[in-house]
Amino acid sequence: xxxxxxxxxTKRFGGLLALNNVTLTVGEGEILGLIGxxxxxxxxxxxxxxxVYTPEYGxxxxxxxxxxxxxxxxxxxLGIARTYQIVRVFPNLTVFENxxxxxxxxxxxxxxxxxxxxxxxxxxxxxxxxxHVKDFPAKMLNVQDRKKVELxxxxxxxxxxxxxxxxxxxxxxxxxxxMLSIIRKIRDExxxxxxxxxxxxxxxxxxxxxxxxxxxxxxxxxxxxxxxxNDQKVAEVYFGDRELALKFVRRTQENA
Amino acid sequence: MGVVxxxxxSISALYAILIFLSLFSRSLAxxxxxxxxxxxxxxxxxxxxxxxxxxxxxxxxxxGTGVYMFTYLVINEVxxxxxxxxxxxxxxxxxxxxxxxxLRLRGVYFACGTLVVTLAAPYFISGTGIVGGFAxxxxxxxISPFYNIYxxxxxxxxxxxxxxxxxxxxxxSPFGYSLKAIKDDHDAAETLGINTFRQKTIAFCISALxxxxxxxxxxxxxxxxxxxxxxxxxxxxxxxxxMLVGGTGTVIGPILGTIIYEAFxxxxxxxxxxxxxxxxxxxxxxxxLMAPEGLIGLLRKRFKSIRDKIF
Amino acid sequence: MLENIASIVLFGLFLAFVYSLQTISFxxxxxxxxxxxxAHAELIVFGTYIAYWSWVLFNLDPFMSLPLSxxxxxxxxxxxxxxxxxxxxxxxxxxxxxxxxxxLVLSELMKVLWTANYRGISxxxxxxxxxxxxxxxxxxxxxxxxxxxxxxxxxxxxxxYFGKACRAVAIDPTASAICGVNxxxxxxxxxxxxxxxxxxxxxxxxxxxxxxxxxYMGSTIIARCLVIATLGGLGNPxxxxxxxLIIGMIEQIMPIVLMAIVPGIEPFSFxxxxxxxxxxxxxxxxxxxxxxxxx
Numbered sequence: 001x002x003x004x005x006x007x008x009x010t011k012r013f014g015g016l017l018a019l020n021n022v023t024l025t026v027g028e029g030e031i032l033g034l035i036g037x038x039x040x041x042x043x044x045x046x047x048x049x050x051x052v053y054t055p056e057y058g059x060x061x062x063x064x065x066x067x068x069x070x071x072x073x074x075x076x077x078l079g080i081a082r083t084y085q086i087v088r089v090f091p092n093l094t095v096f097e098n099x100x101x102x103x104x105x106x107x108x109x110x111x112x113x114x115x116x117x118x119x120x121x122x123x124x125x126x127x128x129x130x131x132h133v134k135d136f137p138a139k140m141l142n143v144q145d146r147k148k149v150e151l152x153x154x155x156x157x158x159x160x161x162x163x164x165x166x167x168x169x170x171x172x173x174x175x176x177x178x179m180l181s182i183i184r185k186i187r188d189e190x191x192x193x194x195x196x197x198x199x200x201x202x203x204x205x206x207x208x209x210x211x212x213x214x215x216x217x218x219x220x221x222x223x224x225x226x227x228x229x230n231d232q233k234v235a236e237v238y239f240g241d242r243e244l245a246l247k248f249v250r251r252t253q254e255n256a
Numbered sequence: 257m258g259v260v261x262x263x264x265x266s267i268s269a270l271y272a273i274l275i276f277l278s279l280f281s282r283s284l285a286x287x288x289x290x291x292x293x294x295x296x297x298x299x300x301x302x303x304x305x306x307x308x309x310x311x312x313x314x315x316x317x318x319x320g321t322g323v324y325m326f327t328y329l330v331i332n333e334v335x336x337x338x339x340x341x342x343x344x345x346x347x348x349x350x351x352x353x354x355x356x357x358x359l360r361l362r363g364v365y366f367a368c369g370t371l372v373v374t375l376a377a378p379y380f381i382s383g384t385g386i387v388g389g390f391a392x393x394x395x396x397x398x399i400s401p402f403y404n405i406y407x408x409x410x411x412x413x414x415x416x417x418x419x420x421x422x423x424x425x426x427x428x429s430p431f432g433y434s435l436k437a438i439k440d441d442h443d444a445a446e447t448l449g450i451n452t453f454r455q456k457t458i459a460f461c462i463s464a465l466x467x468x469x470x471x472x473x474x475x476x477x478x479x480x481x482x483x484x485x486x487x488x489x490x491x492x493x494x495x496x497x498x499m500l501v502g503g504t505g506t507v508i509g510p511i512l513g514t515i516i517y518e519a520f521x522x523x524x525x526x527x528x529x530x531x532x533x534x535x536x537x538x539x540x541x542x543x544x545l546m547a548p549e550g551l552i553g554l555l556r557k558r559f560k561s562i563r564d565k566i567f
Numbered sequence: 568m569l570e571n572i573a574s575i576v577l578f579g580l581f582l583a584f585v586y587s588l589q590t591i592s593f594x595x596x597x598x599x600x601x602x603x604x605x606a607h608a609e610l611i612v613f614g615t616y617i618a619y620w621s622w623v624l625f626n627l628d629p630f631m632s633l634p635l636s637x638x639x640x641x642x643x644x645x646x647x648x649x650x651x652x653x654x655x656x657x658x659x660x661x662x663x664x665x666x667x668x669x670x671l672v673l674s675e676l677m678k679v680l681w682t683a684n685y686r687g688i689s690x691x692x693x694x695x696x697x698x699x700x701x702x703x704x705x706x707x708x709x710x711x712x713x714x715x716x717x718x719x720x721x722x723x724x725x726x727x728y729f730g731k732a733c734r735a736v737a738i739d740p741t742a743s744a745i746c747g748v749n750x751x752x753x754x755x756x757x758x759x760x761x762x763x764x765x766x767x768x769x770x771x772x773x774x775x776x777x778x779x780x781x782x783y784m785g786s787t788i789i790a791r792c793l794v795i796a797t798l799g800g801l802g803n804p805x806x807x808x809x810x811x812l813i814i815g816m817i818e819q820i821m822p823i824v825l826m827a828i829v830p831g832i833e834p835f836s837f838x839x840x841x842x843x844x845x846x847x848x849x850x851x852x853x854x855x856x857x858x859x860x861x862x
């Protein structure tokens with residue numbers, strides 16, 4: 001049985017149909033890439049799964065229970081964690097405290113003692129490679145480290161499903177490489193399922209087991225990275241009409 | 257931190273000085289009484305504003321609720337010491353009711369709500385005429401068998417020390433961390449599994465509980481109550497001022513801030529009576545603009561080496 | 568009975584416009600500078616005192632002293648903006664504390680200057696009788712003054728460059744800056760404008776407070792402003808009209824209802840308490856107000 005099932009979800013903002021009858025599943029220990037052009041509803045989908053928005057229609061089922069109407073903090077306690085597109089660390093708290101708050105809440109809420117939580121925090125901080133800055137306020141870090149703090153904090157809640165909203169955006173190629181290896185390590189060592197929203201195509205193709213493509217709120221394709229890269233519809237969404245593109249290329253060549 | 261915690265030593269030292277002063281003379285005991293009242297208000301504000309980051313302009317309301325509940329119980333011949341506790345509890349219940357409405361909303365509604373209640377409360381007392389109404393009430397004959405300034409001082413001291421210990425514990429507890437998280441980023445805290453509404457409500461109730469106790473003890477000592485004094489919005493600004501002077505979100509900040517403030521006020525009272533409110537209002541504005549982190553913030557920048565040990 | 572109702576509605580309407588003007592000027596600052604100016608009521612009280620002193624010292628009636636109030640309002644606006652408000656723009660929490668402190672400072676300043684005595688002027692222009700309802704002409708004057716000022720605000724906000732700039736800044740300061748609006752200047756003039764309106768509305772208030780002018784009357788005014796503003800939509804100047812109407816009516820009806828229901832109550836000192844209940848009720852039911860937020 002799949003870990004997460006999003007069933008026929010529809011969400012509108014006024015006249016805008018942000019999500020149109022989207023269905024997708026995430027299996028246990030799977031990395032699902034979620035791609036699509038700007039404004040295609042990727043972040044909205046993440047917000048629906050994490051409980052920021054309630055969809056007008058459809059259901060979200062996590063580990064067999066319907067959580068469509070569950071509050072955001074309760075979903076975290078069930079084992080859903082996320083990061084934000086624009087990093088939202090606790091700026092005035094240290095890296096250690098940031099992650100500690102994650103360790104004290106989430107799925108461990110009320111079940112973990114302070115010492116255990118601190119140990120857990122240390123572990124996770126060293127996993128993402130932030131040990132050298134752990135006593136610095138988070139606002140003093142650079143973008144990559146802040147993204148790592150957010151990742152560590154989400155990880156500390158002990159989730160079964162981790163949603164990363166553009167956690168590679170704005171990083172340099174070497175930083176992307178490092179982040180990807182961390183993400184892979186999270187899945188391999190802890191068996192956490194991951195949904196990755198991403199624009200950097202080679203990264204998603206590289207790390208995902210399966211990819212879902214959204215366009216204008218609709219799911220237009222789904223499959224392994226290989227299938228997606230050969231998909232006619234996806235190419236159209238990203239590059240426009242294939243024929244038109246080819247014609248255009250030809251014309252520029254002629255002119256030159 | 258070693259075996260002996262320097263933070264606890266410095267706080268104990270401050271309390272020891274206060275106790276010593278109060279034994280020195282009757283007038284100093286009165287001053288210490290005022291210091292402790294403001295100190296408790298400041299510490300209770302510290303929980304809701306310093307830790308959870310919610311601006312409350314309503315400490316005076318909970319103070320006044322404590323005053324009136326205490327008076328109401330005492331004139332119905334309830335033991336004053338029991339009434340003090342009950343006064344605090346009733347304030348906490350008021351906070352719960354208010355919090356259920358105000359804490360669901362974001363932005364300035366909470367601050368405005370607390371202000372509006374503070375301003376409305378005296379009208380409620382005058383309009384309904386309960387517990388003396390507009391003209392106030394002298395309760396000396398009800399409490400005289402129990403009355404003793406040193407007992408008042410002692411109960412204040414206990415309350416204040418309990419608050420300090422509570423704040424120390426809170427700073428290193430899951431609850432305290434969740435409040436700090438709410439202060440820094442409300443939405444992120446929610447997605448980490450923190451029930452923000454519940455945590456804020458609890459913090460608000462704790463804050464009101466102690467403000468109410470302070471009010472009740474104040475009424476015990478004054479033995480004369482008036483709606484305009486019990487619900488004086490100046491008290492809210494005093495709490496904010498002392499907390500800002502000392503430093504928000506710290507244990508020692510409110511205590512240090514209050515001592516500085518009351519000493520200063522004493523001096524102003526002697527030199528320029530009638531201008532205190534004017535001077536303190538201006539002081540608050542200056543501090544908000546110039547040193548939002550307070551005196552401790554300034555000291556921290558100055559003496560980095562000792563900062564983690566004491567504060 | 569019918570005449571009683573008519574008089575309640577009439578006096579409710581009179582009050583509504585006076586309150587609306589107070590709240591519109593308050594909302595201008597909320598909308599543009601994103602701060603709740605808790606000292607706004609004290610500016611209104613200053614206006615009332617100007618009307619009072621012009622009457623007592625120079626024998627100027629409250630209409631003649633309007634220009635004086637307006638000028639003083641402009642001056643106070645400039646002074647406050649440069650001394651304080653400039654540093655608080657867009658900083659919600661600091662602004663709350665600072666303006667709250669400012670409100671205490673200003674009311675204390677008035678106490679030091681003019682003592683805490685209750686004062687009032689005895690300006691009468693006779694009264695009009697419609698069957699059994701007696702309406703003092705001064706009330707009519709004051710309400711007409713409020714209506715004219717509100718119309719003037721409407722004209723300024725919608726027909727002049729300054730007003731359009733104000734509305735643009737209220738919606739999005741950054742975008743307005745890109746479109747060539749001088750945001751800093753607009754904020755400054757917006758605040759000065761609001762302060763000027765506060766003084767004017769204070770000046771008009773004098774006829775409704777025949778014996779009640781004192782340095783601490785601001786606390787009721789700010790509570791009422793907050794309630795009306797929230798009722799109509801915080802930061803939305805026109806929501807204040809609806810909010811003012813509702814509160815004006817409540818204020819007229821409540822004492823009568825209260826006296827009928829609860830014996831031994833002092834209805835007039837109890838009314839401000841009604842604001843508070845109304846405020847909590849609005850926040851419980853429709854926190855964004857009837858017309859929604861900033862416009």
